[in-house]
Amino acid sequence: MERPCPICDVPLLFMERYPWAVCNECAEDTVTRDLQPISFYNESHWGGFLSIVNGSRGTSHDCYIRGIPCYAEEARFGGIVVSRILDGSKQAILEAEAPDPLKDQCAESTRDAEGEGVESVCEGPTDRSEDP
Numbered sequence: 237m238e239r240p241c242p243i244c245d246v247p248l249l250f251m252e253r254y255p256w257a258v259c260n261e262c263a264e265d266t267v268t269r270d271l272q273p274i275s276f277y278n279e280s281h282w283g284g285f286l287s288i289v290n291g292s293r294g295t296s297h298d299c300y301i302r303g304i305p306c307y308a309e310e311a312r313f314g315g316i317v318v319s320r321i322l323d324g325s326k327q328a329i330l331e332a333e334a335p336d337p338l339k340d341q342c343a344e345s346t347r348d349a350e351g352e353g354v355e356s357v358c359e360g361p362t363d364r365s366e367d368p
């Protein structure tokens with residue numbers, strides 16, 4: 237299955253886990269907000285994430301490709317994936333990294349109770365009686 241690179245439209249293999257991943261060439265064009273070239277690496281052979289700007293190591297995930305906001309992360313099976321950020325895709329990336337079932341439940345109930353003035357359902361796990 238293929239889909240176009242979200243930056244330059246070349247055909248790319250579609251990865252379900254990284255639906256907005258950019259192609260390798262775009263991933264080499266990353267810059268910071270100040271237009272300094274930024275590159276991303278695994279910290280070691282067994283993973284980890286680091287970014288390098290002007291020879292300085294950091295942990296910044298945010299970058300830009302041709303002025304388009306993107307997000308770099310450690311790929312699940314090694315290496316680095318750079319994805320374009322659009323329509324909440326960054327949020328999707330973050331949730332995929334750290335699933336939070338309670339938060340999902342909360343989002344559901346908020347949606348169901350839309351306009352009913354029950355925002356307080358999201359304030360905390362006050363009702364634990366049905367938990368195992």
Ligand SMILES: [Zn+2]
Nearest residue numbers: 241244259262
């Ligand atoms: Zn591209």
